[in-house]
Amino acid sequence: MLRALRAYPTLLRVGIADMIAYRTEFLIWALTTNMPLVMLAVWNAAVDDGPVGRFGRPQFIAYYLITMIVRLLVSNWVVWEITMSIRHGTLATRLMRPLHPLWAWSAEQLAAVPMRLVLVAPVVVALVHAAGSELTRDPALLAIFALSLVGAWLVQFFLMVALGLASFWIESSFGLFEVWMGVNAVLGGYLVPLELLPEWLRSSTGWLPFRFLLSFPVETAMGLHPVDVALGDLGIQWAYVAVSAAATLALWRAGLRRFAAFGG
Amino acid sequence: MIEVRDLCKTYRVHQRPEGLAAALRSLVHRRYDEVHAVSDLCFRIADGERVGFLGPNGAGKTTTLKMLSGLLHPTRGTLAVDGFTPQRRDEAFLKRVTLVMGQKQQLLWDLPPVETFALNRAVYGIPRAEFDRTLTELTDLLQAGGLVGKPARQLSLGERMKCELIAALLHQPRVLFLDEPTIGLDVSMQATVRGFIRAYNERTGATVLLTSHYMEDVAALCPRVIVIDKGRLLYDGELRALVQRVRPFKRLSIRFAEPPAPEVLARVGEVLSLEGLAAQVRVRGTDVKDAVRDLLGTLAVADLTVEDPPLDEVMRDLFDGNTAARGAA
Amino acid sequence: MRPTRHVRVLQAQLRASVANAMQYRADFLLQGLLGLMWVGVSLIPLNVLYRDRQSIAGWTWPQALLVTGWFTALRAALEGAVSPSLTAVVEHVRRGTLDFVLLKPADSQFLVSTARFEPWKVLDLGASFVIMGWAFHQMGRAPAPLDLAAAALLGLVALIVLYSMWILVISLSFFIVRADNLSFLFSSLLDAARWPVQVFRGALRFLFTFIFPLALMTTYPAMAMMGTLDATTAGTALLVGFSFAAVARVVWLRALRNYTSASS
Numbered sequence: 001m002l003r004a005l006r007a008y009p010t011l012l013r014v015g016i017a018d019m020i021a022y023r024t025e026f027l028i029w030a031l032t033t034n035m036p037l038v039m040l041a042v043w044n045a046a047v048d049d050g051p052v053g054r055f056g057r058p059q060f061i062a063y064y065l066i067t068m069i070v071r072l073l074v075s076n077w078v079v080w081e082i083t084m085s086i087r088h089g090t091l092a093t094r095l096m097r098p099l100h101p102l103w104a105w106s107a108e109q110l111a112a113v114p115m116r117l118v119l120v121a122p123v124v125v126a127l128v129h130a131a132g133s134e135l136t137r138d139p140a141l142l143a144i145f146a147l148s149l150v151g152a153w154l155v156q157f158f159l160m161v162a163l164g165l166a167s168f169w170i171e172s173s174f175g176l177f178e179v180w181m182g183v184n185a186v187l188g189g190y191l192v193p194l195e196l197l198p199e200w201l202r203s204s205t206g207w208l209p210f211r212f213l214l215s216f217p218v219e220t221a222m223g224l225h226p227v228d229v230a231l232g233d234l235g236i237q238w239a240y241v242a243v244s245a246a247a248t249l250a251l252w253r254a255g256l257r258r259f260a261a262f263g264g
Numbered sequence: 265m266i267e268v269r270d271l272c273k274t275y276r277v278h279q280r281p282e283g284l285a286a287a288l289r290s291l292v293h294r295r296y297d298e299v300h301a302v303s304d305l306c307f308r309i310a311d312g313e314r315v316g317f318l319g320p321n322g323a324g325k326t327t328t329l330k331m332l333s334g335l336l337h338p339t340r341g342t343l344a345v346d347g348f349t350p351q352r353r354d355e356a357f358l359k360r361v362t363l364v365m366g367q368k369q370q371l372l373w374d375l376p377p378v379e380t381f382a383l384n385r386a387v388y389g390i391p392r393a394e395f396d397r398t399l400t401e402l403t404d405l406l407q408a409g410g411l412v413g414k415p416a417r418q419l420s421l422g423e424r425m426k427c428e429l430i431a432a433l434l435h436q437p438r439v440l441f442l443d444e445p446t447i448g449l450d451v452s453m454q455a456t457v458r459g460f461i462r463a464y465n466e467r468t469g470a471t472v473l474l475t476s477h478y479m480e481d482v483a484a485l486c487p488r489v490i491v492i493d494k495g496r497l498l499y500d501g502e503l504r505a506l507v508q509r510v511r512p513f514k515r516l517s518i519r520f521a522e523p524p525a526p527e528v529l530a531r532v533g534e535v536l537s538l539e540g541l542a543a544q545v546r547v548r549g550t551d552v553k554d555a556v557r558d559l560l561g562t563l564a565v566a567d568l569t570v571e572d573p574p575l576d577e578v579m580r581d582l583f584d585g586n587t588a589a590r591g592a593a
Numbered sequence: 594m595r596p597t598r599h600v601r602v603l604q605a606q607l608r609a610s611v612a613n614a615m616q617y618r619a620d621f622l623l624q625g626l627l628g629l630m631w632v633g634v635s636l637i638p639l640n641v642l643y644r645d646r647q648s649i650a651g652w653t654w655p656q657a658l659l660v661t662g663w664f665t666a667l668r669a670a671l672e673g674a675v676s677p678s679l680t681a682v683v684e685h686v687r688r689g690t691l692d693f694v695l696l697k698p699a700d701s702q703f704l705v706s707t708a709r710f711e712p713w714k715v716l717d718l719g720a721s722f723v724i725m726g727w728a729f730h731q732m733g734r735a736p737a738p739l740d741l742a743a744a745a746l747l748g749l750v751a752l753i754v755l756y757s758m759w760i761l762v763i764s765l766s767f768f769i770v771r772a773d774n775l776s777f778l779f780s781s782l783l784d785a786a787r788w789p790v791q792v793f794r795g796a797l798r799f800l801f802t803f804i805f806p807l808a809l810m811t812t813y814p815a816m817a818m819m820g821t822l823d824a825t826t827a828g829t830a831l832l833v834g835f836s837f838a839a840v841a842r843v844v845w846l847r848a849l850r851n852y853t854s855a856s857s
Contacts, residue, residue: 029778039638333692368689382608386602389698
């Protein structure tokens with residue numbers, strides 16, 4: 001643990017240099033996060049006939065731009081890293097190092113954040129300019145928003161590691177990942193604000209993890225919930241952090257036993 | 265069959281600097297290095313020859329092979345293979361050559377090799393009867409009959425190489441470029457592949473140009489070698505003559521019936537070792553006859569063998585000498 | 594290369610793809626379910642949008658549904674016949690085995706474009722026909738035979754444009770090493786084609802009509818099917834389709850030349 005913390009700054013520095021070396025690939029990845037803009041354009045045409053529930057034009061603008069920001073900051077590529085390293089056998093090299101691979105993976109993903117902030121900056125400017133009035137001014141909610149971003153990053157990280165580790169048991173975890181993506185797009189609020197979903201879909205979003213990865217921070221930033229409700233949701237989110245971390249570590253140990261037995 | 269004149273290949277390589285600050289700087293300003301992979305290379309290979317292409321890592325062997333097979337454009341110089349200019353990639357040319365790379369594979373990973381063969385039959389437009397005949401011939405030669413129906417991913421390295429060779433030769437090419445065909449294989453599989461290449465060459469009269477790290481391959485297969493280092497031609501000619509030039513000494517291993525007189529041994533050549541009744545003496549190749557006569561005449565010799573220096577050592581001497589010569593110049 | 598040999602090569606490649614697919618029967622189920630899931634995911638926002646309004650940008654619910662049907666068909670074509678080969682080329686470039694393709698006495702563009710298929714995507718194609726049928730059922734009529742023919746022709750143009758854009762993307766992969774992202778970018782951009790192009794305004798409309806002609810891929814075939822596409826637009830679409838194909842061919846040849854004179 002101590003050694004990991006001492007090595008961490010170096011890991012981050014190397015990670016950032018690596019990010020810069022692959023900047024073109026990074027830009028291409030960032031461009032794949034274009035769905036919120038398309039959905040915004042669609043809703044923009046739809047609200048000509050009046051708002052939908054609480055959502056009018058400014059609310060939609062705020063919602064989708066914040067969605068874009070959160071998505072850019074929170075998502076990671078760790079599924080690929082892990083699946084590839086298991087499939088190509090490079091995991092063995094990582095295991096040889098006197099450092100838990102989870103530390104290395106988290107550093108690699110965290111190192112991407114500065115580059116992502118560069119991309120997020122213009123979106124923030126556009127957001128403040130076009131829909132600044134829709135952002136919450138309540139300092140308590142802003143603090144909850146900040147914590148919820150950290151929580152979302154952690155849950156996302158642990159869940160994606162778990163998905164990647166599935167490659168220990170199944171041929172390819174990409175199919176599983178695709179299922180996750182589809183469900184997440186609907187139940188995480190990536191496509192449509194959750195409160196506009198039909199009732200039968202919305203009822204499940206309160207306790208499933210998807211909302212806490214994306215929609216919850218967005219809703220908080222827009223001040224859609226009072227402080228006490230948001231605080232309760234934050235508690236659920238951090239419970240998910242703990243559960244996903246524990247589950248991932250257990251999965252890691254089981255996977256390693258299998259790796260040792262079958263040699264990947 | 266193959267003619268190479270003044271062949272040059274130069275790469276521009278982007279320097280990827282180390283460190284964060286330097287990486288940031290390289291965002292704006294990139295620096296390039298020129299790498300001369302091949303410089304002023306000239307040689308000719310006649311129809312049906314088997315030629316070994318030797319050199320240390322990074323000598324330019326693979327680059328040259330790729331230019332000969334039309335995958336890379338030369339920076340300067342002219343190339344002709346069977347009357348074609350390779351980089352034009354004429355269909356007729358491509359049907360006449362093949363390239364086997366020991367470290368890369370063309371077999372479809374998840375499917376049995378027969379599927380790759382069928383695909384190549386379609387791509388090369390090989391008539392069915394001819395295809396069947398060639399396939400039978402090749403599988404017999406390589407004893408690969410049981411392998412072609414298993415998915416490629418389940419084959420061992422050696423089995424996969426057998427199937428790679430079949431896939432590469434189905435269209436009966438006239439020129440074979442083999443880049444490290446035996447890499448990673450065990451000794452007996454190396455011998456199998458070697459024997460196959462020789463048999464194929466003798467049966468079809470195809471020209472073979474082969475690179476390998478295993479000197480055994482070259483010694484067993486290639487009467488002639490072309491040696492390059494740092495992109496330049498170092499030697500072109502008979503393997504035997506090369507050995508004589510670089511290592512003009514032979515090694516005499518002698519067993520005596522009774523302890524020999526050391527001064528007689530020293531008279532004959534340089535004594536490498538003398539322990540009890542066994543001795544090793546290094547003698548200049550031209551003096552071997554006299555040395556042996558002298559030893560047999562004056563000492564009680566029980567057994568005597570004359571050995572060539574190992575080929576690996578010859579190569580090491582050659583490249584070390586090359587480096588030293590450059591250092592001096 | 595004679596045309597008959599093209600057909601034979603295509604046959605052989607298809608056969609290999611089917612043989613490959615047959616090996617993984619679990620994939621069949623997974624792919625089928627994934628296809629259904631994505632159809633479902635694409636219908637949810639549509640459903641939310643039309644819950645309390647009659648039309649958006651002049652498109653009624655069944656009409657928009659028809660566009661979704663065409664989008665499903667197009668994505669089936671992309672994922673069944675186009676992107677598997679893209680992935681194969683990217684893999685070739687990364688592992689350096691593209692040399693084997695270039696050594697074959699056949700057109701390299703043809704060889705790489707037919708390298709791999711995903712036969713299971715036929716299921717998605719079936720789903721797309723069901724959606725189109727459902728849309729017409731809700732309109733309470735059947736398409737006129739002539740309109741069907743026009744729609745089929747435009748569908749072909751859509752395929753050509755899609756294929757050409759894909760070749761352009763591949764050509765890019767010669768310059769970018771970590772190109773796995775490219776296919777994701779491509780399908781994420783294509784995602785906007787699920788909406789009628791009239792929904793978009795200003796710069797986006799221009800982009801999707803002329804630069805990245807999504808209009809041509811789903812909106813125009815759908816309009817042709819309903820008989821609302823005028824002849825000038827249809828003619829222009831044909832013209833654009835073939836110029837795309839020509840540009841793609843030129844770029845491919847140039848990229849290939851660059852590859853052979855630069856790689857090691």
